[in-house]
Amino acid sequence: MELGKSFYTKLLISRNSLLGIEQYIIDPEREYINICNNLQGTLLKIGPTSDTYINIFDIRKESTEETEKGYLATKIGKLIGFFNLIFGEMNEEEKAILEEKIIECYRNKGITFEDETLYKIKIINENPVSVFKESKDMPILEDLYNILGNSEKTKTFKVKLIPFVKGSLKFLNNYTNIEINNKLIIADIYELGEENIKYGMYIFTELFWDKIKNDRKIKKAIYLDEIWRLIGVTSNKHVAKFIYQIFKTIRKYGGSAVAITQDISDLFSLENGTYGKSLLNNSSIKTFFSLEEENIKILSEYSNLSEKEKIEIKTLKRGECLMFVGDEHILTKIEADDYEKDIIT
């Protein structure tokens, strides 16, 4: 139901940009273009008609901090999440085989579990300098496809990768050619279409997450609209875990995360609601627009709603919401002044 979730998000974005906060938005519905233009943001687009690319195999310098496990190990975890979206839920054996193949892909590029292998020597002003490897030094999807061979065990992987290597999604089979250097970045993934939008969401979430980790002193925010597409019914543990980890740890990187969804039952569909619950528990502000009976029931299982609030939530109008801030529950009206409305619509 159109009750003002995105409107409120846009208002937040425009106000946060006044505060100089770095902002990353994942836009599955192509509805943030105006605000992007009005606030001089950068629009990143991937899709069949776009010639900007992101390579899911990229390992970025900022992806791992000193105290964490190494670059490749961290990346493998995230890739397993991505391939879960493509291959569906995998059993332990399938996961192990896939992991072995991923490791082989990187090894063929000279990248191993030794973090030094992520660096190369580049001649800059006639001097040899050690620099972090770039996208074109990494594998791409085709490299995985090519080594999957035709054994019974890997055949289904290979078949499922065909669209990504030769078919409608082959724009995902390229080295990254974009750079991010703006305070407002919108990721337009609308063109991927209903079925495939989750891939775009995952790829951009991963890219933005690395950016967010880059410098703890910079204040930043990430917005994931229509998040049910990523962690709803069709999703799996690995992806949900990755998103949950962002919500759990982003504060320590000077950031905040905003997840927007129209259907909370989706959030609680996985693993008896474990991930939905963690998302809620790790959100310091929760904003509920009008909900239907069924969703109110789910919500009251996971938070303390009074009988009065249950009725209130049902009768909220567009732009009205019930906000949970700590233990406080506050009825709120989202109001933008004309100047703000011009910017966001």
Ligand SMILES: Nc1ncnc2c1ncn2[C@@H]1O[C@H](COP(=O)(O)OP(=O)(O)OP(=O)(O)O)[C@@H](O)[C@H]1O
């Ligand atoms: N607080 C508000 N003040 C003025 N207009 C609003 C307000 N909230 C929403 N609108 C308008 O109502 C319409 C729907 O709002 P919005 O797109 O934010 O809904 P939504 O909850 O994100 O819907 P969906 O579930 O389809 O994503 C938009 O045209 C928006 O401009």
Ligand SMILES: [Mg+2]
């Ligand atoms: Mg919306």
